[in-house]
Structures are given as structure tokens and as C-alpha cells.
Amino acid sequence: MGEAERLDMLIDAVEMGVSYIDVELKAVDKFWERTHKSTMARTRLILSYHDFERPLSRVQVEETMARMKAKGADIVKIAMTATSALDNCTVISALMGASMPTILLAMGELGRPSRILGGRFSAYLTFASAKEGEESAPGQVDLETLLNVYHFAHIGKHTRLYGVIGNPVMQSMGPVLHNSVFREKRLDAAYVHLLVEDHVARFIREMGALGFEGFSVTIPGKVDAIDAMDEVEDAVEKIGSMNTVFRDNDGRLKGSNTDWRGAMDAVCEQTGGDLKGKRVLVLGAGGTGKALVFGALERGAQEVFVANRTKEKAIKLAKYFGGGVLAIGLEEIGGVGALDVVMNSTSVGMVPRVEECPLDVTLLRQGMIVFDAVYNPLETRLLREAKRRGASCISGVEMFVRQAARQFETWFPDLKAPVALMREVVLEKLQSSV
Ligand code: NAP
Numbered sequence: 001m002g003e004a005e006r007l008d009m010l011i012d013a014v015e016m017g018v019s020y021i022d023v024e025l026k027a028v029d030k031f032w033e034r035t036h037k038s039t040m041a042r043t044r045l046i047l048s049y050h051d052f053e054r055p056l057s058r059v060q061v062e063e064t065m066a067r068m069k070a071k072g073a074d075i076v077k078i079a080m081t082a083t084s085a086l087d088n089c090t091v092i093s094a095l096m097g098a099s100m101p102t103i104l105l106a107m108g109e110l111g112r113p114s115r116i117l118g119g120r121f122s123a124y125l126t127f128a129s130a131k132e133g134e135e136s137a138p139g140q141v142d143l144e145t146l147l148n149v150y151h152f153a154h155i156g157k158h159t160r161l162y163g164v165i166g167n168p169v170m171q172s173m174g175p176v177l178h179n180s181v182f183r184e185k186r187l188d189a190a191y192v193h194l195l196v197e198d199h200v201a202r203f204i205r206e207m208g209a210l211g212f213e214g215f216s217v218t219i220p221g222k223v224d225a226i227d228a229m230d231e232v233e234d235a236v237e238k239i240g241s242m243n244t245v246f247r248d249n250d251g252r253l254k255g256s257n258t259d260w261r262g263a264m265d266a267v268c269e270q271t272g273g274d275l276k277g278k279r280v281l282v283l284g285a286g287g288t289g290k291a292l293v294f295g296a297l298e299r300g301a302q303e304v305f306v307a308n309r310t311k312e313k314a315i316k317l318a319k320y321f322g323g324g325v326l327a328i329g330l331e332e333i334g335g336v337g338a339l340d341v342v343m344n345s346t347s348v349g350m351v352p353r354v355e356e357c358p359l360d361v362t363l364l365r366q367g368m369i370v371f372d373a374v375y376n377p378l379e380t381r382l383l384r385e386a387k388r389r390g391a392s393c394i395s396g397v398e399m400f401v402r403q404a405a406r407q408f409e410t411w412f413p414d415l416k417a418p419v420a421l422m423r424e425v426v427l428e429k430l431q432s433s434v
């Protein structure tokens with residue numbers, strides 16, 4: 001449709017007395033040449049500006065809004081294109097400073113939060129696609145997800161904001177999990193996916209200043225996020241990574257690590273509280289391996305062995321923790337004698353290579369506690385074999401649920417996390433995505 005034709009249609013619409021018309025800022029002079037304000041008694045004028053390639057700076061947004069106001073807009077609308085997660089900060093701060101009804105959002109995957117959180121910052125409206133796959137602009141969220149995952153209809157001026165930072169992040173079950181808990185506990189709070197490709201620390205500080213009260217942090221930001229913190233818990237210093245951001249009573253940003261706690265809560269439930277007197281094997285020496293070794297030591301394990309495909313990494317990890325941690329090669333596991341607890345932190349056995357197992361299954365024994373951090377599939381080959389030999393098995397879902405429960409209790413210290421509900425939500429989500 002050409003510009004002239006489009007204008008004809010809009011003018012017809014005004015004559016019919018429609019409630020709103022949306023006119024591009026660049027066409028507004030022509031519009032006013034053919035329409036008089038007096039004919040607009042029943043119609044509100046939305047003036048729009050789109051940039052399908054770039055974001056606008058805060059100053060550019062304000063200048064554009066001022067121009068729209070001067071041209072007779074009742075409602076201003078700016079859709080820019082996010083090239084960084086930080087563009088959400090521009091949108092939010094401009095919405096907070098807006099003096100008239102405003103629709104403002106950042107298009108594209110990086111700008112999704114700006115589409116979901118508008119209601120918190122008094123945006124006039126947002127746009128959603130009727131169905132997934134039917135988006136009319138990049139980054140649009142479908143109505144079902146907007147209402148049922150993000151609980152958009154409940155987001156208002158006082159809603160407390162949380163989110164999970166990662167790249168990629170859309171696979172994170174955090175939003176479905178935490179938003180279900182918020183509903184169950186009748187909390188005015190919302191939790192969103194936050195795709196952050198770079199400048200993680202700056203993003204946390206800026207979003208924090210704009211009202212976010214907490215974040216979960218997943219791969220690859222768990223180390224870089226530390227730079228944004230005013231203070232970190234001891235465990236973060238020792239493990240060198242964090243997954244939770246919260247505010248202390250003085251409003252300062254604090255970092256904690258609930259991954260190790262989540263795993264240890266699950267394992268120690270089986271042992272009666274701690275790992276005292278236990279001989280523990282940790283398979284893997286990556287980020288999770290380090291958290292599990294730390295956790296085993298914190299819970300008082302008598303001896304901790306760490307075995308890794310690349311033995312040098314296990315040696316480095318053992319040296320780092322000193323004392324009670326011994327590095328071994330994968331082929332040396334059989335030589336260390338009876339083990340009480342085996343914890344897998346490698347990705348071996350994860351979809352699609354579900355037939356793989358991180359250790360020789362003949363080493364699995366009755367009475368052992370076997371934990372697998374992998375939760376996709378729900379029952380890994382390691383757990384299947386362990387169960388067959390009479391060991392007590394703990395799936396990665398337990399770690400995931402309990403680290404999230406600890407996060408919830410960090411953000412809401414007066415409340416108890418509904419662990420059973422959280423487990424139910426996660427299992428349902430995992431089963432529906434099989
Ligand atoms: P990471 O830092 O990349 O470490 C991966 C570890 O797996 C390394 O020790 C690596 O050994 C080992 N590995 C990878 N492929 C292997 C193979 N084919 N054979 C033997 N060892 C292999 O990863 P991460 O962040 O620690 O995560 C590890 C696993 O934990 C992932 O599956 C993740 O999904 C899971 N996880 C679960 C939760 C939960 O809540 N349940 C939380 C965090 C992580 P090399 O050093 O030799 O490469």
C-alpha cells in the first residue's frame with residue numbers, strides 16, 4: 001500500500017469516528033493538511049516512529065517524543081531495534097521519564113524484556129502475536145506465553161522484578177518456575193528471560209538501578225557478573241562463580257551461589273544432614289565440579305576425590321582446595337576403595353548422547369548415593385545403572401529445583417520456597433519438551 005492510499009484510509013477511519021489511529025511521524029504533516037483537529041473529537045492520535053536497524057539513545061528518544069508531542073500526538077509510539085540488552089535500560093528509563101501516554105519498546109530478541117515489562121513502567125500498551133510463529137515484528141512474544149509464562153496481566157507499577165541472565169537464555173525454566181511460585185505465594189512479582197550477550201556487569205547495575213531486585217545468572221555470565229557486586233558471599237569467592245544476585249538490607253547488590261547448596265541439600269537429605277565420615281567422588285572439574293567439591297568440603301566430607309577426563313584440570317582443582325581433595329584419572333577410580341557418594345558434574349549422558357556413562361558401571365554399589373547434575377534426560381544411564389545395583393539416586397532436577405528454592409528464599413527471606421510445587425512445574429516442563 002502506498003503512502004497516499006494509507007493516508008486515505010486513516011482519514012476515512014477518522015471520519016468513521018474510530019477510537020485510535022496510528023500515523024507515522026514522517027507522514028504527520030500530510031495528515032494534518034487533510035484533517036482538522038476538530039474532526040478528531042472521538043479519535044486519539046498515535047504518532048509512531050520505527051527504526052528497524054538501530055536503537056535510539058535516551059536523548060534521541062526524548063527528542064522524538066517532543067517532536068511527536070509538538071505535532072499533536074495524544075500517544076507517542078517508538079519502536080527501535082535492540083543491538084544490546086542495555087537498550088532495554090534506555091526504554092525503561094525513558095518510560096519512567098515520560099510525561100504523556102507512551103508506547104516504547106525495543107524490537108528483536110535482545111529487546112524482549114521491554115515488551116513484557118512495559119506495564120511496570122506505565123507503558124500505554126504492548127504488542128503480542130496471536131500465536132507463536134505469527135509475529136508481526138521481531139521479538140514479539142506470543143499471547144499465550146505473555147499471559148501464562150510471564151503473567152503479563154498481573155504486572156503493574158509496584159511489581160517486583162527478577163530475571164535470568166544468560167546467552168542463550170530462552171531454554172531456561174526459570175521464568176515458568178519462579179512465576180508459578182510468585183502466583184502460588186500471591187506475590188506481586190515477575191521474572192523474565194534476559195538475553196545478555198555482553199556487558200553483563202553493566203547490565204546488572206543499570207537494571208538494578210531501574211528497579212530489578214534480583215537476578216539468576218546462568219552460562220556464560222557467572223564469572224563476569226561478579227564485577228557488578230558490592231559484595232559477594234564467601235562461597236562465591238571460593239568457587240569463583242555466582243548464580244544469584246540480591247539486595248541486602250542496605251540496598252547493596254550481593255552475589256551468592258545457590259548451585260552448590262542446591263546439590264548438597266539434595267544429597268544430604270539422603271545422608272541425614274551432612275557428609276561427615278563420607279568418601280565422596282566428584283566426576284568432572286568444570287564450573288559445576290568446582291561447586292560440588294566446595295559443597296562436599298562444606299558439608300564435612302572425610303575425603304573428596306575429583307576425577308576428570310583432562311586430569312590436569314582435576315589436579316588444578318584439587319590444589320586449589322588443598323588438603324582433603326585428591327585428583328585422580330578416570331581410570332584410577334576403581335583403585336580408591338569404597339565410595340559413599342558419587343556426584344557427576346560432567347555433561348556425559350546428556351541428550352542426545354544418552355547411552356554414555358561417566359564411569360565404569362561395575363563400580364556402582366548398593367548403599368551408595370549417586371547424584372547426576374544432568375537432568376536431560378530425567379533418568380540418565382548413570383542413574384539407571386546405579387538404581388539397578390541398589391544405590392540411592394538423585395537426579396539433576398533436584399539440584400535445579402533446590403538451587404531455585406534457595407534463590408527464592410534469598411529474595412524473600414520471610415517465605416519458605418514451595419519445593420514440591422517447584423519440582424512439579426519443572427518435571428511438567430521437562431516432560432512436555434521431550
Ligand atoms: P563445564 O564447566 O563445561 O565442565 C564440563 C565437564 O564435563 C568437564 O569436566 C569436562 O571434562 C567434562 N566432559 C565433557 N564431555 C566429556 C566427555 N565426553 N567425557 C568425559 N568428560 C567430559 O560445564 P559445567 O557448567 O560444569 O556443567 C556440567 C554439567 O552440569 C552440564 O551437563 C550441566 O547441564 C550440568 N548442570 C546442572 C545443574 C543443575 O541444576 N542440575 C546446574 C549446573 C550444571 P574436560 O575438562 O576433560 O573437558
